Amino acid sequence: LFQFIYSVCLNKVCFPPAEWCYRKQNRDDSCKDPSRWAVQFPRCGGLRQSPINIITQKVQVERSLPLFDFFGHTETVNITVKNKGHSAHFILPQSVSLAGGGLSGHYRAAQFHFHWGGSGRPGSEHTIDGERFPMELHIVHIKEPYDSLAEAEHDTAGIALLAFLFEETADDHPHLDTIIAALGRVPNNGSSTVILDFRLRDIIPAARDLHSYYRYVGSMTTPGCEQAVAWTVFHTMLSISSQQLSAIVEQCRFWTGQPMRDLYRPTQPLDGRVVYSSKSATAQKRANHVWLGALSVLLCCCLKMLIKGLHKNFTVK
């Protein structure tokens, strides 16, 4: 009998792990919010944690950081969406993968998910110069030949995480409605659905258009906070309208039954790490200004020619 009780206890029936959460969600306060994650998941208290605040003045420009090679992004696939209790995961097939981007080896995609805020509140995990953005997309890739996070966690670059920040725009993102509708079909912890004919390229740009990004070494942003992640935060932002944002925050519930909102971990100390950038953010801004300048000169010239033409027509008559 003792042996039976002991084995049952080993299977954590006697000591169920206290669940973690983003905010104090239970009335009895039994779930662990981010300030207490490290109590149960010691790695969450480590020195290479994510997300971080990226200070653009302090990033080290590393022009040798090359473009990525994306595979399977234009393929049409059916993907499963699962409400995992803390967020919703969009499971990607292994035919979606990446190489390059200054990473050694080949990485197979596992899933993507989003972090968002509440109605009118931003909810990205990474912040840039202290600014939090409306939403953040994470695409999780596991290095070959590892098959799971458990296998990859002993390699400091066992996981490649691609992050895209969203900016609020007047127009809808043309392909986010499929995502929003799918979230509406997985309202509760454990529920799942399928998206037919999904293409990752519809959500994110082609690799050739993603030359500017930040790179640093960090961790998963949920427990167990495994410190095995090569992070890529792209400078290019994805668009989302305010209507789409408010639809997203309405769709799902956490495992506690509370509305799934504000699902982001607070930023973590850099602890001496360096954030690299494939291009300087200020150079990028300057380039945009040059383009805008050239465009306005061109428009001015066209306008002048048009006025001249009209004037000629009138004087001939």
Ligand SMILES: [Zn+2]
């Ligand atoms: Zn994430």
